[in-house]
Amino acid sequence: PISLLIVLLKPLSLSLSLSLSLALFTVSKFLTFALFHIAEMEDIQLCLSSKNRETDDGCSIALELSESDPFFDLKKKLLNEKGFGIKEVVHLKRSSCPDSIIDTLNRMLQIARITHLDEAELYFGEVKECLSLGAYSPRNEMEALNFILSLIDTSLSRKKHMQIVFLRDLRYAVVDRIHEFGGKNKVVTKLDEKYNCDKEKCLVEWGESNGVRTKLQIAYVEGAGRGAIAMENLEVGDTVLEIPVSVIISEELVYKSEMYHILEKIDGISSETMLLLWSMKEKHICNSKFKNYFNTLPEEFNTGLSFGVDAIMALDGTPLIEEIIQAKEHLHSQYDELFPALSSDHPDIFPPELYTWEQFLWACELWYSNSMKVKFADGKLRTCLIPVAGFLNHSLLPHIMLYGKVNAATNSLKFSLSRPCSKGEQCFLSYGNLSGSHLVTFYGFLPQGDNLYDVIPVDIDVAQTGCIEDSTSNWTTHMVRGTWLSNNHTIFYYGLPSPLLDYLRRAWSTDSCIDILQKAKLGIDTEVLENLGSIFNDMMDNLGDYVDSENTSWDVKLALKFKGLQRRIMSSVLASCLAGIKLLEIELSKCVIEV
Numbered sequence: 001p002i003s004l005l006i007v008l009l010k011p012l013s014l015s016l017s018l019s020l021s022l023a024l025f026t027v028s029k030f031l032t033f034a035l036f037h038i039a040e041m042e043d044i045q046l047c048l049s050s051k052n053r054e055t056d057d058g059c060s061i062a063l064e065l066s067e068s069d070p071f072f073d074l075k076k077k078l079l080n081e082k083g084f085g086i087k088e089v090v091h092l093k094r095s096s097c098p099d100s101i102i103d104t105l106n107r108m109l110q111i112a113r114i115t116h117l118d119e120a121e122l123y124f125g126e127v128k129e130c131l132s133l134g135a136y137s138p139r140n141e142m143e144a145l146n147f148i149l150s151l152i153d154t155s156l157s158r159k160k161h162m163q164i165v166f167l168r169d170l171r172y173a174v175v176d177r178i179h180e181f182g183g184k185n186k187v188v189t190k191l192d193e194k195y196n197c198d199k200e201k202c203l204v205e206w207g208e209s210n211g212v213r214t215k216l217q218i219a220y221v222e223g224a225g226r227g228a229i230a231m232e233n234l235e236v237g238d239t240v241l242e243i244p245v246s247v248i249i250s251e252e253l254v255y256k257s258e259m260y261h262i263l264e265k266i267d268g269i270s271s272e273t274m275l276l277l278w279s280m281k282e283k284h285i286c287n288s289k290f291k292n293y294f295n296t297l298p299e300e301f302n303t304g305l306s307f308g309v310d311a312i313m314a315l316d317g318t319p320l321i322e323e324i325i326q327a328k329e330h331l332h333s334q335y336d337e338l339f340p341a342l343s344s345d346h347p348d349i350f351p352p353e354l355y356t357w358e359q360f361l362w363a364c365e366l367w368y369s370n371s372m373k374v375k376f377a378d379g380k381l382r383t384c385l386i387p388v389a390g391f392l393n394h395s396l397l398p399h400i401m402l403y404g405k406v407n408a409a410t411n412s413l414k415f416s417l418s419r420p421c422s423k424g425e426q427c428f429l430s431y432g433n434l435s436g437s438h439l440v441t442f443y444g445f446l447p448q449g450d451n452l453y454d455v456i457p458v459d460i461d462v463a464q465t466g467c468i469e470d471s472t473s474n475w476t477t478h479m480v481r482g483t484w485l486s487n488n489h490t491i492f493y494y495g496l497p498s499p500l501l502d503y504l505r506r507a508w509s510t511d512s513c514i515d516i517l518q519k520a521k522l523g524i525d526t527e528v529l530e531n532l533g534s535i536f537n538d539m540m541d542n543l544g545d546y547v548d549s550e551n552t553s554w555d556v557k558l559a560l561k562f563k564g565l566q567r568r569i570m571s572s573v574l575a576s577c578l579a580g581i582k583l584l585e586i587e588l589s590k591c592v593i594e595v
Helices: 020-026 072-081 098-115 119-124 128-133 138-156 161-183 198-209 251-255 271-282 291-295 309-314 319-338 341-345 357-370 436-442 498-508 518-543 554-594
Strands: 048-055 058-065 087-093 216-221 225-230 239-244 371-375 381-385 412-416 456-460 478-480
Touching: 058 072, 058 098, 058 138, 072 098, 087 098, 087 161, 098 138, 098 161, 128 138, 138 161, 198 216, 198 291, 225 239, 251 271, 271 357, 271 381, 309 319, 309 554, 319 341, 319 357, 319 436, 357 371, 357 381, 357 436, 436 554, 456 498, 456 554, 478 498, 498 518, 518 554
Parallel strands: none
Antiparallel strands: 048 058, 058 087, 216 225, 239 412, 371 381, 456 478
16 A cells, blocks of 8 residues: 655755645644745755865865754765765865866865755755756755855955955856856746736835835736846845835734734634734724735635635545645634634624634635745744735745845845846745645645656555665655656666665565575566556556646636646656666566576
């Protein structure tokens, strides 16, 4: 038997639960919220620390892999294979020539790539499209380059005049590399002139009058709804949006409201749930400070939580159908715990007409799709709504990767570019390393391009196999994704992840000897691929026949699009199994001839 879930892998700096069925129902008695990706600079440096040392003819930067890294052993092994230790000192000399600068950058980049690998990148290895560049994935490459840039900028702020030149040259080399890599992934932006953005313009004007600074304008983008468009050519490091704390919607507003003295008496209620209830009422207050913000919010969010019966049925055969059903049941149970009791006991504070189930679901979708975790100057992490910033859409290769911490000097939240953004181009940020199922459920869309986090976990019961566990294995869970992303389809690899294959080989092998004959190895792999193919063939059958999405409602279209993605992943695994079996048959025939 096999159990399958579409999962959200942990983002670099924010631990989100792996599936809705786990996350939504065990974290709190009351509501929890899906959050924007936060990647604060000190969080990135959890994996890599730097120590600078000055000399007469230059300086050095020590790059060290932290022993607290959850994948320390794996990364240490990869570093060793590249000829590096867990601590490497890079010497920067004042007399460095252009070739030496490039060599230095390449050395630093090899180290930074490895230390910034996340779970999926470690498990699956390099992505095919990035192999020629020596990169693991677009996300990894951009984070590694921007980390090196941050180290150089820190050094530049501390160095003597004689050392600035070669540090500046190294910085130019890094920025050039970011331009080169980011330019290959530029998305053409087409504005939809059928819509006006008067409400959005009012919000931006209100924001600017309250200290907001922006180099972006809000417009309707074809196929994407509203988005943030660059008003000028913007460079790496430019701050494109700055939001003062005074216009951020956080729990502090609830504490000052008339409903707080009632809500604080409810056992176990979270600040996020209080905020949700506060927003349900605040959006109807005509003189609210945030009226312009609430005016820009849609009447319907169109996320998976709003799927109708037809859309849910269209998901039949996918794990997402059960996740969405459970999510809606959970939200309804949470609503029933609060209402109508609060409206009956305090009708003046919680008017029944404002606290219906439909309004509650709307507020849930608002906070799931627009909330952000922000670290304030006092060190506290709070769930917030950020006016204007909510128009920044998600991308698999975003312009903004590092955000979420209030700048203590300016008491504002800054959004700065990790790669350049041209005038007229839509500026994207990252909501996190999210799977398609999570994006459908909480945001209501699937991103363009290949999402490296669209994975199908594989949990095979090997209790009956007599398998001897490999104490050297770093993996306790296994998964697959689209095999078209793999760079190795040769024998013993087949485009499938090596950790999974090794696990299945141990599970289905009756021989505990490592040094078994080549013929036996081929036989074991044949059995592995036949069994894996059988499992995924059954899964394909469960998906049913292809259904045309023409002339269907928005939710059915999205459900069928997600189902099509599942079908594509499963088909690729099946194709890899069949191709692998053919390779094995050829090799087995050679063994027979040799005998």
